[in-house]
Amino acid sequence: MLAEKNVFDTLKERGFIAQCTDETEVRKMLGEKSVTFYIGFDPTANSLHAGHFIALMVMAHMQRAGHRPIALVGGGTGTVGDPSGRSDLRKVLTDEIIEHNCECFKKQISRFIDFSDGKALMVNNGDWLRKLGYIELLREVGHHFTVNRMLAAECYKQRWEKGLTFLEFNYMVMQAYDFYRLNSDFGCEMQLGGDDQWSNIIAGVELVRRKTGNNVFGLTNKLLTKSDGSKMGKTAGGALWLDAEKVSPYDFYQYWRNVDDADVKTCLSLLTFLPMEEVNRLSALKDSEINEAKKILAYEVTKLVHGKENADAAAKSATEIFAGQSSENIPSVEVEDAVGKKLLDVLAAAKVIESKAEGRRLIAQNGLNLNDEKISDAEYVFTEKDFPAVIRKGKKKFYKLILK
Secondary structure, eight states, rough: OOOOSSHHHHHTTTTOOOEESSSSHHHHHHHHOOEEEEEEEEOOOSSSSSHHHOOOOOOOHHHTOOOEEEEETTGGGGGTTOOOOOOOOOOOOOHHHHHHHHHHEEEEEESHHHHHHSSSEEEHHHHHTTOOOOOHHHHHGGGOHHHHHHHHHHHHHHHTTTHHHHHHTTTHHHHHHHHHHHHHHOOOOEEEEGGGHHHHHHHHHHHHHHHOOOEEEEEEOOOOOTTSBBBBBBTTEEEEBBBTTTTTTHHHHHHHHHGGGGGHHHHHHHHHHHHHHHHHHHOOOOOGHHHHHHHHHHHHHHHHHHHHHHHHHHHHHHHHHHTTTOOHHHOEEESSOOTTTTTTHHHHHSSSSSSSSHHHHHTTTEEEETTTEEEETTTOOOOOOSSSEEEEEEEEEEEEEOOO
């Protein structure tokens, strides 16, 4: 049963939509019937990250409005690697790693999407791409692609100087073939994805039309970026993973708690289900009051990804830490043979700081504390009585160092 409000209007109001192949037709279709759509996830790691978050939220909004998602994991395309947005060749993964990563993705996607009773499907494109013979693929779809059109695609332009491999050049054909198969096998009428996927999505829309005569559509969402245009979801340790083993729920909470004031409205709109009236109210808060909006953002996002129990624990930890109380939920970092070593060497090795240069800058700015005491000596050496050590980095980042 379709929701009263057209989901296209919901997505537009919340700022998701970047491009659409036919806005009028897509809005009409989404308002008249339940539509099967898909989003692809290539298994390049064993966890989804913050960059996937918007896609998961789009899927969830669509399903809540009465439409049927297909989560397509790339057991086939993952063997090639998508060149979109890349200036270098992706690392080629083994079949075993790809299969493991696909299983990890399935568990994480299930937190956002209800797969019971056929409400959504989880499909692996390896089921057809790995069975295709090379000549069979060329004969079936090759004449529908022109090389000059493919080379004009935005996803390939960044690679011209360093060289675009023939392996990656085939990626667009494979993704387009996915849409054709999903349309034929499951009646899929829409492909959604990040705006960096526009060229690949257009290729799929055109292939389906040429092969079947069916009218299908593509829609891209905006990428998760800060107000200055840089990518959001990067930490000192790398990507902001959705797996609690890779980024603890507390660290995940703290990332969103510390976003820039200018990014609060974007994050509340795209990464929570709060009504837009509440989003507008919270994002209009000024000065110190905006911190309340950030707490709500951090809690809602952590609850979605890690569950209510972990979100409650992270929020409690943050409150206790700022109140000067001890907390068991401060992220722990194990360090080896730290006694007698320089503090900055240990912190850099443990990834608490990006580099010793960053540590020296923090010390110069009175921004590095050990057990509630400011560190003023960049050559400070750990002693046994320092452990277990609580490090405060800046005003809001805490770590507990434990000897192995």
